[in-house]
Amino acid sequence: MSTDPSEPPRQRKERKQNADKRRRQVLDATYRSIVTNGLQRTTLATVAEEAGLSQGVAVFYFKSKNGLLSEALRDLYLIYEAHWQEAVEAAGSDPAAQLQALVRADFDPKICNPAILSVWFAFWGEQKFTPQYGEITREFDDNRQRAIQDICKKLLPDDPVHASDVADWVDTLTDGYWQNLHLFPASYNNESARRSTLRALQALIPELKTRLTPNT
Incomplete structure (x- = not known):
């Protein structure tokens, strides 16, 4: 999220909403992957595939x-x-x-x-x-x-x-x-x-x- 103090409040709010939405997508996809693949075989790749997002998004928000x-x-x-x-x-x-x-x-x-x-x-x-x-x-x-x-x-x-x-x-x-x-x-x-x-x-x-x- 940008920390630029000149960024309009509405834009900052939209950035946060988008970040929250992406995190929610990844977490929900994690549950689906666990149901489908089990915990051990759930990876950032299987979660990204379930979420319909790039693996980089999951790495960005959750690191590992x-x-x-x-x-x-x-x-x-x-x-x-x-x-x-x-x-x-x-x-x-x-x-x-x-x-x-x-x-x-x-x-x-x-x-x-x-x-x-x-x-x-x-x-x-x-x-x-x-x-x-x-x-x-x-x-x-x-x-x-x-x-x-x-x-x-x-x-x-x-x-x-x-x-x-x-x-x-x-x-x-x-x-x-x-x-x-x-x-x-x-x-x-x-x-x-x-x-x-x-x-x-x-x-x-x-x-x-x-x-x-x-x-x-």
């Missing part, structure tokens, strides 16, 4: 394959985080409604679908070998875990140990169903996974029996 993939994972988490945070905020102040909204958000097809699950699990499978992926994952997982724990503390203010257990159960249930949806798509679907998660929480947390509505 590792830089591109790390930014793609961060972008994936940013989209996911904004989605569940918006859902929790829209649920109001009732912690039971917030918990239900968070579970519902996790199984929204916009966030949880075969293509995106393939991308998630491709990255998670490489965390052991690529420390940057693990660092990004921990950062965003910690944010979500704190949010769930805060909700559970409000649900169970007199039993912090139980509240902590509930927070772990929420993560375990949703993560487990994401894995089942990824590995066994013929046997699981988003709605059944959502309902089963909420029914399990009702059974595990008697206080929520009448406050969760799995079938709506």
Whole structure:
């Protein structure tokens, strides 16, 4: 981007918009390449081909394959985080409604679908070998875990140990169903996974029996 102070504001704005558009094209193409080629065989060349851009564009914005993939994972988490945070905020102040909204958000097809699950699990499978992926994952997982724990503390203010257990159960249930949806798509679907998660929480947390509505 030009730093010329004489450049008109409108022109600077257009330059930024064009840069943001190109970055978005490259990131979206990265996800498509991972679905098609797998993470290891995704390269700057396969991404550029998916994006319909020159490889030089991908190099200009992301410098290297590792830089591109790390930014793609961060972008994936940013989209996911904004989605569940918006859902929790829209649920109001009732912690039971917030918990239900968070579970519902996790199984929204916009966030949880075969293509995106393939991308998630491709990255998670490489965390052991690529420390940057693990660092990004921990950062965003910690944010979500704190949010769930805060909700559970409000649900169970007199039993912090139980509240902590509930927070772990929420993560375990949703993560487990994401894995089942990824590995066994013929046997699981988003709605059944959502309902089963909420029914399990009702059974595990008697206080929520009448406050969760799995079938709506």
